[in-house]
Amino acid sequence: MALVKAVVMAGGEGTRLRPMTANQPKPLLPVVNKPIMEHVLRLLKRHGFEDTVVTVQFLATLIRNHFGDGEELGMNLNYVAEEVPLGTAGSVKNAEEHLRGEPFIVISGDALTDIDLSDMVRFHRENGAMVTIGLKRVANPLEFGIIIVDEQGRVQRFLEKPTWGQVFSDTVNTGIYIMEPEVLDQVAEGEIVDWSGDVFPKLLKDGAPLYGYVTDGYWEDVGTHESYLSAQADVLSGRVDVEIDGFEMQPGVWVAEGAEVDPEASLRGPIYVGDYAKIEAGADIREYTVLGSNVVVRPEAFVHRSVIHGNVYIGSSTNLRGCVIGKNTDIMPGARVEEGAVVGEECVIESEAYLSNNIKVYPFKTIEAGAVVNANVIWESRGQRSLFGPRGVSGLINVEITPELAVRLASAYATTLKKGTVVTTSRDASRAARTLKRAVISALTASAIDVRDLEVVPLPVARFHTSQSGVSGGITLRTTPGSPQSVDIIFFDDRGADLSPAAQRKLERVFSRGEYRRAFPGEIAELTFPSRGVENYAYELLRQVDTSGVEDSGLKVVVDCAGGTPSLLLPALLGRIGVEVLTVNNRLNEASPTDTLAKQMRDLQRLGELVSSSRADFGVRFDPVGERLSIVDENGELVDNERALLVVLDLVAAERRRGRVALPVTTTRVAEQVASFHGLEVQWTPTATDELTKAAQADDIVFAADGRGGFVLPEFSRTGDGIAAFVRLLGLVARTKMSVSQIDQRIPRAHLLRRSVPTPWAVKGSVMRAVVEAAGDREVDTTDGVRVLEPGGGWALVLPDTAEAVTHLWAEGPDSDTAERLLEEWATVVEQAES
Secondary structure: OOOOEEEEEEOOOOHHHOOOOOOOOHHHOEOOOOEHHHHHHHHHHHOOOOEEEEEEOOOHHHHHHHHOOOHHHOOEEEEEEOOOOOHHHHHHHOOHHHOOOOOEEEEEOOEEEOOOHHHHHHHHHHOOOOEEEEEEEOOOHHHOOEEEEOOOOEEEEEEOOOOHHHOOOOEEEEEEEEEOHHHHHHOOOOOOOOHHHHHHHHHHHOOOOEEEEEOOOOEEEOOOHHHHHHHHHHHHOOOOOOOOOOEEEEOOEEEOOOOEEOOOOEEOOOEEEOOOOEEOOOOEEOOOEEEOOOOEEOOOOEEEOOEEOOOOEEOOOOEEEOOEEOOOOEEOOOOEEOOOOEEOOOOEEOOOOEEOOOOEEOOOOEEOOOOEEOOOEOOOOOOOOOOOEOOEEEEEEOOOEOHHHHHHHHHHHHHOOOOOOEEEEEEOOOHHHHHHHHHHHHHHHHOOOEEEEEEEOOHHHHHHHHOOOOOOEEEEEEEOOOOOOEEEEEEEOOOOOEOOHHHHHHHHHHHHHOOOOOOOHHHOOOEEOOOOHHHHHHHHHHHHOOOOOHHHHOOEEEEEOOOOHHHHOHHHHHHHHOOEEEEEOOOOOOOOOOOOHHHHHHHHHHHHHHHHHOOOOEEEEEOOOOOOEEEEOOOOOEEOHHHHHHHHHHHHHHHHOOOEEEEEOOOOOHHHHHHHHOOOEEEEEOOOHHHHHHHOOOOOEEEEEOOOOOEEOOOOOOOOOHHHHHHHHHHHHHHHOOOHHHHHHOOOOOOEEEEEEEOOHHHHHHHHHHHHHHHOOOEEEOOOOEEEEOOOOOEEEEEEOOOOOEEEEEEEOOOHHHHHHHHHHHHHHHHHHHO
C-alpha cells in the first residue's frame, strides 16, 4: 500500500475519566489489560501503516517510555510534543515535517475501534477526496460532531457537539481522517486550530471535496467511566475485532500466560485473567470482569462486571460490582465497592469499608476500616448527569440541592471569575432560597468575590443590577415553577443573562474536578447590601420605556402579583405612571412561593372576573418572580401566550416600522405576516432561552419573545422582563386607542398544533436522521431540531427535548386539517424510527 504515513493523537488529558487519568495519560488506560493506544497501533499495523507519528502533550514521557520506537510492535514510531495544546489540527501541523509529500491518516490514540482502514483508503482514492472523515452512527451524538453526507458520501453539513435541539443526524465524526498533504496548508503554525471547528468548515465553504466514510465497524470514544466499562465488555463479547493476549481455557474465559486459577474458584465468562494473576479457591469471578497483571483474588471474594488494573490485591470476602480499581491498590477483607465507583492507583481500602455508588477515590488515599463513604474523597467531584437543565441547576430541596452543593457550585462559579470581581445575589420569597443563598454568599466571599446582596427582588431587577458596569455576574435562587419542593440556582453572566452553554460547561468542569479557588486571609471579600435597588430599577425603566399618553388615556388595569416579588415593586412603579390600578395578591407569600398549574388557572379566572366586573381595559398576571406575563382582555377573556406574543408584536411593530424581531422557531408563522405588514423582519432562533437572549443583543432587534409569556424589550433590557413588558404594553395600548380584543381580532388566526412523543435517549439520534431522510426533496431548516417546509406553505418541526426522553413536534398549515395531517405524518415518522 502506497499510503503508509499515520498520525496517532495521544495528547489528551482524559479529565472526564479521573481519577483513572489523574496521573497517567488516557491512551495508556488498559482495555482488557492492554493500553487503548496499543490496540490502535496494532490496527494500523494490520492495515500496513507502519511509519507512524505520535503527537503527545499530557504526561508525554509515560507514553514514550511505554511504546519506545515501536520495535516491539514491528512499527517505526516518532514522537512530536506540543509545548502547549494546539487543537486537533494544530497538533498535526506540528508534526508536518514527518508528513510531507504524501497522504496520511489521522486517528485518535484513545478510542477503541476496528474500522477497516484499508477500505477507507480505497473510498478516499476512488472519490478523489481531499479529506475523508470516518463516520459512525451512535445513539447519543451530543458529545461528538454530527455530519450529514449525500448519497455519494460527500459532506453536506456538520456541527460540533450539538445540543439535542441541534441534532439533525446520528452520524458522528469519529476523529479518523485520511488527508491529502495540501490540507496542512490551511492550518496556521503554532496556533490553536481544530479540524471540525476551523479547517473543515472553510474547506466545505470553498467547495473542496470532503467525503464521509460511514463505517459498520466498531468505534467507541472511551471518554467516560461508563464507556470505559462497556468497551471492556464489548471486547470480551467479541463485538470488536482486537487481539486478546491469552488462551480461551473455556468458552469466554481468557487466561493469560502464567496466571494461576484454583480449580475450586468459580469463573463465569466472558472474563479476562491477566498474566501472573492468582485466583484462589472459593473466589467468584463473574461475567465482564477484567483482572490485570499480577492481581491476587483471595477466597470468597466476589467480583462482577469490574475492571481491576495491575498489581491489585483483593482480600477475602470482598464484594466488587461494576467498579474500576486502579493499579497497586489493596482492597482489604470484607470491603465492598459498589457500581460506578472508581478507585485510583496506590490506594488502600481497609477492612469492612463501604464505597457507595459512583464514588471517586483519588490516588494515594486510604479509606479507614469500617468507613462508609458516600462522598468523593478529596478534590474530585463529578455528578452522573449534566448539572444544568432548562432552569439552571435544579433539584429537590435538601435532597438534591443541599447547602453543601450550593457551596460547591458557588465556589466553582467564583473560580471561573477573577479575584476581586463583583457578583450579585438575590432570591425569591421562599425560606429554602433564603437558606441556600447564605451558603452561596459564604462560598463567594471565601473565594475573593465581592457580593452585592439584593435580597428579595423580582428576577428582572436582579438581572438589571447584574448587567450594570462593574458587575461580573450573579446568582439567584428561586422555587422551581410548578414544583414547591424544588429549587433552581440560576447563574448570570455580566449581561444579566443566563450563562451560555459554553460558560456552563466551564463551570461544570471546575465543579467536577473540585478545583476550587480559596482566598488568602487578606483577600476574603466583602458583602454589601445596596440601597434603593428596586427604586433604581423603576427609575431607569420609566426613563427608557415610552409611557407617553398613559396619564391622559384614563386606562384602568387589574394586576395580579401572584404573591411574589413583583409586589415589592409595582405599587411605587404604577403610582409614577399615573394609571388607575387594582392590585391583587400583592404581598409576599412564603408558604406558596411558586405557581402550580391549578393555582395559575384559578388566579387567571379570578383576574378575568375582576377585569370584567370593574370595566378595566385589561388585566395582567405576573409569575411569582416577575419574569413572565399573562394577559386578560377587557372582556375578562384570557389571551393565550401565543396570541399575546402576536398582540404585543403587532403593537411594537406598528410604532417601530423598521428593524428586526427575534422569535423562536416554534412560533406561528403568522408572526412573520404581522412583522412584515409593518416593515419588520423576523430572525428565527433556537428555543433555548440563552439563544433568544443572544439574538436580542443585536442593535437592530426591537423586540423578542418566547411564546411562553416571556418578553424582551431591548430599549431597556436584553433579557426577559415581565415588568418592563407590562409598562411597555400600557404605553402601546394607551397610544393605539384600541382595546386588547380589537388588536387581537385584527391579527390572522394561526393553525399551529403541538404534540410530544416519548422517545428513549438511545434512539434520539436515529430518530432525527430518519426525519431528515423522510423530508426527501423538501426544504429543511436545522436552526433548532429539524423543520420541514411544505410546498403549500405549511411546516413541521421535530425537536428532541434536552432534559427528558421526549421528542416534541409542531405543525402549522393554512387550515386546521392541514396542520393535523402534518402532525400525524411526522408523529408516525418519529414513532416508526423508534421501533
